[in-house]
Amino acid sequence: MMMNPVLRRETKTTLRSWKMFAILTVYVAIVALGAILFLYGTMFNSYNYSFDPEQMTYMYVVLCAMQMGLMLLAAPAMTAGCISGERERQTLDLLLMTKMSSLSIVIGKLMSSIATLVLIMIATLPVFAIAFYFGGVTIISLLVMMLYIMITTCMACSISIFFSCIFKKTVVSIVVVYLLIGGVFCFGTLIAVFLQQSLHWTMYQTSPSLAFPLTILSANPGVGFFSLIDNQLGTNVASDLFYRYASQNTTINTIVQHYWIVNTVFNIVVSFLFVLLSAHFINPVRNKK
Template sequence: MMNPVLRREAVTTMRNWKTYGALLIFLAITSVGAAFYVYASMFQNYLYNTDPAAMVWLYVVLAGVQMGLVMLATPAIAAGSISGERERQTLDLLLVTKMTPLSIVWGKMMSSLIYVLLLVVATVPVFGVAFYYGSISLGSILLMLLFILVMSLALSAVSVFLSCIFRKTVISIVLMYLIIGVLCFGTLILLAFYALFAGRSGQIDMSLWISVLILLPNPGAAFFSLMDMQMGSGIVHGLLNMAYYHDGNLVYWLAEHLWMAHMAASLAVTALFVWLSARMIDPVREKRRRKS
């Protein structure tokens, strides 16, 4: 049986014209960007044709734009899921139904993820331009889309948790954007300070462990690692001192596959914050806390 909250949110979302307006803007940005890139690349050679090697960079640019748009759209969709019910004074009606708090949170989170999935799937034909010229494989495109969806799942879980804590949707959205900013830019600043003051003490494994742990929650760094792997450019290999590579060492494997570690951490974060959100809105727990 389909989750009632998910079914209701899906029906109301698909009946809203704002849904298709946002989808139109999302597709317009990616489509116009791809068309402009293809048109500009045709004038880089005297034959006025497209270079398959240039289409690889089209794939990278489109993937980066899509990830940025998804990171901006996910908090706006999910951060008002529970606080919006409080503002409409309908949360108590949900809690007195036969649904458990966990199913309510799960339904709210999946409803936001389905809309993100709609945005991602709608842009697949645009990525088909790079696939058509043979510069990228279908498996690489699907892997990139899977990475974005897993990242969006973690952002949705954290957004729903903030929505359970704060009663105002605006506060949840702003705080979620601040968290994303800290993850994307704060970790890079922290890594720069670590590289500046730590120096080279000869403990290469330890410094690389710290670098990997700092960059692990950064979705931008993980996305860069995935693009570097698919492009075969080897930039991560140079940035993380891969010259000291040793077979069988876990830290070097994590440094080369940061995107895989980030996806595993995102799934763990999703499970943790879904559980915390369910506890936050549990009426039985709230009643016990008031009695104590």
């Protein structure tokens, strides 16, 4: 099977650059520093100067949260310049003149960014091995978590490429992606749910339906992340968010317990949608013919 030419070129140029190894080193150092600080705080706390192996499950949560946050920060920064960067270097027209379709170009750029981010994630796996040493977390749980983070990262990369096709400047694309993912998906959905639940309780003095929260929070990667953590460790972070005002039933309980799957489906659908939109907007002249 022939490899995508854009993916092949981007992979070669990326791996030959010293910037890639600098980014990899800094990223792993940040994750390792988080693990060291957690171990230090656990072993030398101010109460009894003892070590509790059960605390290693919380280390797993901290490392996964760092991985999730850093990936959502790195994805737009590494992807939002894929198309706008070509435009700034005045090489986009040459790329569009080739026999490759617009969709192939977009997929090549997307897969190049995803491959780089996967490499970075793999490099951090030895740090996660610390949690395995003390038990409490299985390799299956880690693989499922990494897969979920990767799907969420693909969603962020797809959105980044779309805005890279829309805006001429890379900086503008990055800022807009951060505002959409952070301002709308993460915080905007939580604010909307809080306002809806509060207004319903104030007006009707009854428990509101969970239909609105279950729908709008499907876009929130943080809720999906903690739902998966709840599923793996038996905590109740995400479920407490849903049941703060509303009542429970068997169907709702099942959905809430596996809400990370709902968020995963949302991320996959959004990824496909923005890839298709990117292929349409990358070359409006060709699409008009």
